[in-house]
Amino acid sequence: MYRKQVRRRRAVLVALVIVSLILLSLSFSEADSGPIHSIQRGLASVFGPIEEGAGRALKPVRDAINWFDETFDARGENDRLQDELTELRADAVDAEAIQAENDELRKALDFKTDAGIEGYTQVTSRVIARSPTVWYSQVTIDQGSSSGIERDDPVVTGDGLVGKVSDTTAGTAQVTLITDHRSAVSARVLTDGPLGVVKPEVGDPDDLLLDFIQEDREVAKGQRLVTAGSTASDLESLFPPGIPIGEVTNAELQAQDTYQRVHLKPFADLRDFEYVQVLTGGDGE
Amino acid sequence: MIVTWQVALRIALLVLLGVVLQLSFFSEIELLGSTPDVLPVLAVALGLLGGGVVGAVCGFALGLLTDSLLLQTLGVSSIVLLTVGYLAGRWRESFDITSSFVPPLLTGALALFGAAMFAAIQLMLGVESPVSLLVVREILVKGLLAALLAIPLYPLVRFVLRPALVDDARGGRGRRGRRGRRRSLTPIRAA
Numbered sequence A: 001m002y003r004k005q006v007r008r009r010r011a012v013l014v015a016l017v018i019v020s021l022i023l024l025s026l027s028f029s030e031a032d033s034g035p036i037h038s039i040q041r042g043l044a045s046v047f048g049p050i051e052e053g054a055g056r057a058l059k060p061v062r063d064a065i066n067w068f069d070e071t072f073d074a075r076g077e078n079d080r081l082q083d084e085l086t087e088l089r090a091d092a093v094d095a096e097a098i099q100a101e102n103d104e105l106r107k108a109l110d111f112k113t114d115a116g117i118e119g120y121t122q123v124t125s126r127v128i129a130r131s132p133t134v135w136y137s138q139v140t141i142d143q144g145s146s147s148g149i150e151r152d153d154p155v156v157t158g159d160g161l162v163g164k165v166s167d168t169t170a171g172t173a174q175v176t177l178i179t180d181h182r183s184a185v186s187a188r189v190l191t192d193g194p195l196g197v198v199k200p201e202v203g204d205p206d207d208l209l210l211d212f213i214q215e216d217r218e219v220a221k222g223q224r225l226v227t228a229g230s231t232a233s234d235l236e237s238l239f240p241p242g243i244p245i246g247e248v249t250n251a252e253l254q255a256q257d258t259y260q261r262v263h264l265k266p267f268a269d270l271r272d273f274e275y276v277q278v279l280t281g282g283d284g285e
Numbered sequence B: 001m002i003v004t005w006q007v008a009l010r011i012a013l014l015v016l017l018g019v020v021l022q023l024s025f026f027s028e029i030e031l032l033g034s035t036p037d038v039l040p041v042l043a044v045a046l047g048l049l050g051g052g053v054v055g056a057v058c059g060f061a062l063g064l065l066t067d068s069l070l071l072q073t074l075g076v077s078s079i080v081l082l083t084v085g086y087l088a089g090r091w092r093e094s095f096d097i098t099s100s101f102v103p104p105l106l107t108g109a110l111a112l113f114g115a116a117m118f119a120a121i122q123l124m125l126g127v128e129s130p131v132s133l134l135v136v137r138e139i140l141v142k143g144l145l146a147a148l149l150a151i152p153l154y155p156l157v158r159f160v161l162r163p164a165l166v167d168d169a170r171g172g173r174g175r176r177g178r179r180g181r182r183r184s185l186t187p188i189r190a191a
Helices: A002-029 A035-057 A059-109 B005-024 B038-050 B052-069 B076-094 B102-125 B134-160 B166-171 B174-183
Strands: A121-130 A138-141 A154-156 A161-168 A173-177 A185-189 A195-200 A208-214 A224-227 A244-253 A259-266 A275-280
Touching: A002 A035, A002 B052, A002 B076, A035 A059, A035 A121, A035 A138, A035 B005, A035 B052, A121 B005, A138 A275, A173 A275, A185 A208, A185 A244, A208 A244, B005 B038, B005 B052, B005 B134, B038 B052, B038 B076, B038 B102, B038 B134, B052 B076, B076 B102, B102 B134
Parallel strands: none
Antiparallel strands: A121 A138, A121 A275, A138 A173, A154 A161, A154 A275, A161 A173, A185 A195, A185 A224, A195 A208, A208 A259, A224 A244, A244 A259
């Protein structure tokens, strides 16, 4: 009797492990339009409203818990912000002059600025679910293909770039954040700085790496980065140019590397945001 | 514990509720620089109360549903959580729970093991970016938070499945019943 139980237990365990490995293998190798992904999308669209309802109902509890955590961090943050405010006041004066010049040049070039980012429509969405692990930096939002959102649409918050749409259902969309290990964004260091590729450092949502910056190009702490964009027909960038990404915190050159390793802090708080704007219908689409 | 249809339904509801709450509530909370993960806590609790097979099946279901809803690579969370649930069940089948500290401590240890296993699988599948050493901190914090979460959740899961726990039903209420429960908490027996 006991041996029979042990055999059955082992059989169940082995069967489940084999099923998991088969699913892993199929899911990893299958195209996005394959049957497994379709089933996943079906389940996600069924559970989307439930997740949204649960998220809304539990928001006060979540906010209360996060408030306690944020209070601990607030002291150090206050001192840093005071210093930053002083710097920004000086920058604001310069920015006004630049803005006036910029407006004049845009008018001259007949740019359309009515959509905030030229040629794009912004779809405001709410985050309804989030991946629990640092290995997948993904969130689910409450708008999908029925709102005009398509795969690869850029996603931003008021602070800067957040990521891109990686999958859609009718009522929800999956956003892969710039801290996900599969993310890579072409970026430009302001002003007139070099071009590079922004990649994440898995496990640290406050640190991004700017790669492929030649060692002789000077990058200083405090310089800001925006998306480089590209309009070349064969290598068009997913992101329009000029979306703020982050600020350089440190630049170092490894002994054997030909490229600098530039660290930056993203402008958007990628662990704590509730609303995002999806930029749909860009010129490239 | 005897798994009847009613008990299976309760377990299924626990699994569904656990996944929905994880994705829409717990993943949005930030504590000690990480987010609490309720899924290994549930897998361990179900394994401890139901034994190896129940722990493995529930862990597999928790992982499969999570990966499906997040449109992630299927199978990764399943294999991790089924291992965690199975190990918890095997532990319960081999040893008695002699102290109320055992479930949280075991949950913490198995959640830590699960997070490390998840990281190892991801590295084997290929990570296209550099990996920060902070991942180690993330794994340790996840283990700690899981242990803390188990303090209220293990009794809650046990309460939900109480009609199926053979020795709870036999022990009844009161001092004698409590002593009886502590002495021998029999894992789920398949009906």
